Amino acid sequence: MSMNPETVASIAVTVVTGVTGVWAARAARRTPRQEKRDDFAVVTKEIRTSLADVKKELAEQKAETARQSERIGDQALALEWLQRRLRDILARVRDAGLEVPPAEPIPERARRHIHIDV
Incomplete structure (x- = not known):
């Protein structure tokens, strides 16, 4: 053929x-080595991305904590001023011989922060 x-x-x-x-x-x-290397690169990239997200979130939380701390400090200052003003008013009312109207009961949680005879 x-x-x-x-x-x-x-x-x-x-x-x-x-x-x-x-x-x-x-x-x-x-090769399996190339696959492992690429898997490692992907995992490393993901970890770096996650770490960047965590760092960003931590920075935001620190900034929020600073804002809240400043706000609490300002509120404490305002409350101290109000307490001094209330003491002055009560002293003048008593010096004038007048009776101070009875106050509502102080809530238990607020009692820890109020140091005035109302």
Whole structure:
């Protein structure tokens, strides 16, 4: 059985194409080491992103804490001023011989912070 040259050429081209395809597929395959390296890079990037988010959130919390601390300090100053003013008014009312109207009971939680005889 003899093959004509075109058939032989066709078979040769098919074999070469097949071998080239197998070689290309083998060359394109990633090694386990490359996969681990890429996985590590992805995990590292995710950790860095998460760390950046945590740092940003911590900075926001510190700024909020500073604002709240300043606000609490201002409120404490205002309450101290009000207590002094109330003492002065009560002293003048008593000096004038007048009776101070009875006050409502002080809530238990507020009692810890009020140091005045009302």
